[in-house]
Amino acid sequence: MLLTLDGESHVRQQACDHCGAEYSLVTTYVLRGGTAFAVSKTALHHHEGAEAWIDVVFGSWHDDAAEDHVAFGCRVGPVPGSPDPAATAVDAAVPYGDSVFWGWKLSRAEALGHPQVQEFWTVVDFLLVNEPTIAHHVYHQ
Numbered sequence: 001m002l003l004t005l006d007g008e009s010h011v012r013q014q015a016c017d018h019c020g021a022e023y024s025l026v027t028t029y030v031l032r033g034g035t036a037f038a039v040s041k042t043a044l045h046h047h048e049g050a051e052a053w054i055d056v057v058f059g060s061w062h063d064d065a066a067e068d069h070v071a072f073g074c075r076v077g078p079v080p081g082s083p084d085p086a087a088t089a090v091d092a093a094v095p096y097g098d099s100v101f102w103g104w105k106l107s108r109a110e111a112l113g114h115p116q117v118q119e120f121w122t123v124v125d126f127l128l129v130n131e132p133t134i135a136h137h138v139y140h141q
C-alpha cells in the first residue's frame, strides 16, 4: 500500500551528546493508505560523514495508551567499500528514554528476526526519497 507523509516533519535543533555539535532531529508521520502507520525520529549527524540515525515506531496511533508499539533503528551513511550511503540495522532508539511512545525497542538481532522488518526497510527507503530534510542530509541534494 502507498506510503505518504502526514504533513511536514517537525525539525528541532539539538546539541549532540557525543561531539557537542548542533544536529537536526526530524520527526515524521507516515501514512499507509491514508491512515496512521508509523512515526519516525531521525537524527542527522556529521560523524563518519553525513549520517542519518533513523528510528521507526509501529503500533496503534488512535489510542494514546496503546502498549503495542515496537521500534526499529538503523544508521544510514557512508560505509567502506560502497560509493553510496548504506543502511545498517542497529539497536533501536538508544539515545531516547523508555516510554509508551517507543514501546519495545528492538535490538539489532531482534529487529532482523521480526515479522515487520520488511515494513521497517520500506519506511526507511520511503523517508530517504520523500522526506526532504533527510534526503538532503544523506544525499546532499
Ligand SMILES: [Zn+2]
Pocket (backbone or CB within 6 Å): 016, 017, 018, 019, 020, 021, 045, 046, 047
Ligand atoms: Zn555528534
